Amino acid sequence: MAAERLPFRHFAERSVLGFLAVVAAGLGFGTLLLLVRYHWSPLLHVDQSVANGLNRAVSAHPAAVQVATAISHLGGRGTLIPLVVLAVVALLIRRQFRLAIYLTVTGIGALILDPSLKTLVGRVRPVVADPVAHGQGNSFPSGHALGSMVVYGMLALVFLAVVRHRWRGWFVGLAALIVALIGLSRIALGVHFVSDVLAGWMLGAAWISVTAYAFRVWRREAGLPTPSPAEGLEPEADIAPAPSEGRVLPHPWAKGTEILVGWVLTFGLLYVVGYLLTHVIPSGPDNAVPRWLQTFRTPSLDHLSWLGSKAGDTHAILAISLVFCPLALAFWRQWRPVLFVVLTMVGEITLFLCSAAAVDRPRPPVAQLDGHMPTSSFPSGHIAATICVWAAIAIVVTGRVRHWWRWVFVGLAVVMPTVVALSRMYRGEHHPTDALGAALLAACWISVLYWTVLREGHDVEPAARGRIAAPVDRRVGQTTGS
Structure with a gap:
């Protein structure tokens, strides 16, 4: 009997932990939203101090500016939208319509959330002594942080199933590193405050968590098993790059x-x-x-x-x-x-x-x-x-x-x-x-x-x-x- 209850207990523990993580991300974003909206002085002081300090450190080194700019481009719409479109087209070619719909819906949701919240909050961009980059529109939350969290996160969930088990931790870690570097580059370039980037990360994590849960419910209603998050969204999907190919080049x-x-x-x-x-x-x-x-x-x-x-x-x-x-x-x-x-x-x-x-x-x-x-x-x-x-x-x-x-x-x-x-x-x-x-x-x-x-x-x-x-x-x- 105890052995029969063990899988259920593990499922329940994972569900509770996942729910708590989503709630924490949502509450964290909501708290930052209120603090920024009502101009809480300690937060504004920390944001401006970090922005000034990083501006002094980065602006003196043109190479650092170029590196930060290149990393920042990985989180811009000019990179993220083509990346999602390419992944959707590849999934449609493989007839993986459910995963293609998931990427489309999740990506469109991020496109809607970013400008809507920026208009609602209306926070201006940082003002630093030596500007090295310029951002368009309002500041809160960071669109690059939100978009990169959503896009690289959902792509990791979709394609995790084709990665070998021993490399999955590195695969997820690489996606997390890219997201982290993009957010830090936006702060280093002086176009976002720390709270902007944190809010973008939290909102992005909450959004992909909600859509991933909706995808699991969709699978359950279709009579399919509910896999572990470590297996990806749809482990049985035929998305392996070359499943039946032997050696690419003999000799x-x-x-x-x-x-x-x-x-x-x-x-x-x-x-x-x-x-x-x-x-x-x-x-x-x-x-x-x-x-x-x-x-x-x-x-x-x-x-x-x-x-x-x-x-x-x-x-x-x-x-x-x-x-x-x-x-x-x-x-x-x-x-x-x-x-x-x-x-x-x-x-x-x-x-x-x-x-x-x-x-x-x-x-x-x-x-x-x-x-x-x-x-x-x-x-x-x-x-x-x-x-x-x-x-x-x-x-x-x-x-x-x-x-x-x-x-x-x-x-x-x-x-x-x-x-x-x-x-x-x-x-x-x-x-x-x-x-x-x-x-x-x-x-x-x-x-x-x-x-x-x-x-x-x-x-x-x-x-x-x-x-x-x-x-x-x-x-x-x-x-x-x-």
Whole structure:
């Protein structure tokens, strides 16, 4: 009898502790709300003292400001909203509709709570002696602290089930560390008081606790067992990245050697071509194209060329890669396409930096609209990155998709580099041969990775590929139709 009561007792203890934690978070937030709303002097004094002290400590060190700003961006809407949307889309691809609804509802709730409470309280931002950052809107509670607590917390609850048991503590600890650093960065930048951040954390913890409990009730009403919080929200959900994939690369040391040799040969070819363009081949015809394009400059075309150039900068290429890789993993349940894209971009940036430093070709002798650039002209990094990312995506998609829309990615692999190349030459940053150098870099490097990495994955059975690689139904051990 005692053994039969033990699971019930553990469940009751966990329920009571969870309830008390939610109540404590709610009461803590309510207390801070009242103290701030009615201007309790001791709290205001502590808030202002901490804000002044951190401002003096951080503002004197530009590197500290940059680090705090970078960490703060992890809690901004520009990061959190795309992160949630990407997770929801990946769950929908895996047909995990209940988890997708949970993320959507919880995220929308946080979006509503933040501006509503800021308008209700109406607290102004800290005023410090040496401002290093500026925040928009009111101060209480911190939207970054609230949003990061909700987003990283709910993502940890959803994806905890795919983490091995021995790593789950580290996984949750990493999410907690990110949330803590974001909150501290907001205080260090002088855009929030300590009480703003504490209130954001407490409100965020209470909100995800309430929605997680509602999710458990939903499962119970659907006749599903109620798992331990340590198992995640839905342990049986089919969200493992690649459940049936074996080794990503057979003979990894041999493959690594082949990739390294390909990198060295590609660099050598780029250096030889760059040396010829810089020291042997006359540059007159090469300079004529940027000069000719300069004659068409107007404010409207300047803006369009800026947009085209931004489509190939580091932020845009990184964003495209970060969106495509998780979706590819959700579709095809293989790490090999992701590895192919990641190695393509890592090789591109290293080849570009090394060859640009070795060749050291000057920019075209025209007025550059982007001002002084830190790297030399050959090869074009913007064009090379654009070719690599879109060509890699097109190769992955066309090799695994049989629908007509796969040709859209082939079109993007042609159109996007063309737009970026014209924009960069129009803005006076590159010669035509710099674009050809970028194309040479992309062609050689992608060929190396295709034969060493991606080609190994083309021996899958046709029945397992279908129109798009059909997801595996682990309950019956067969593939389902697409």
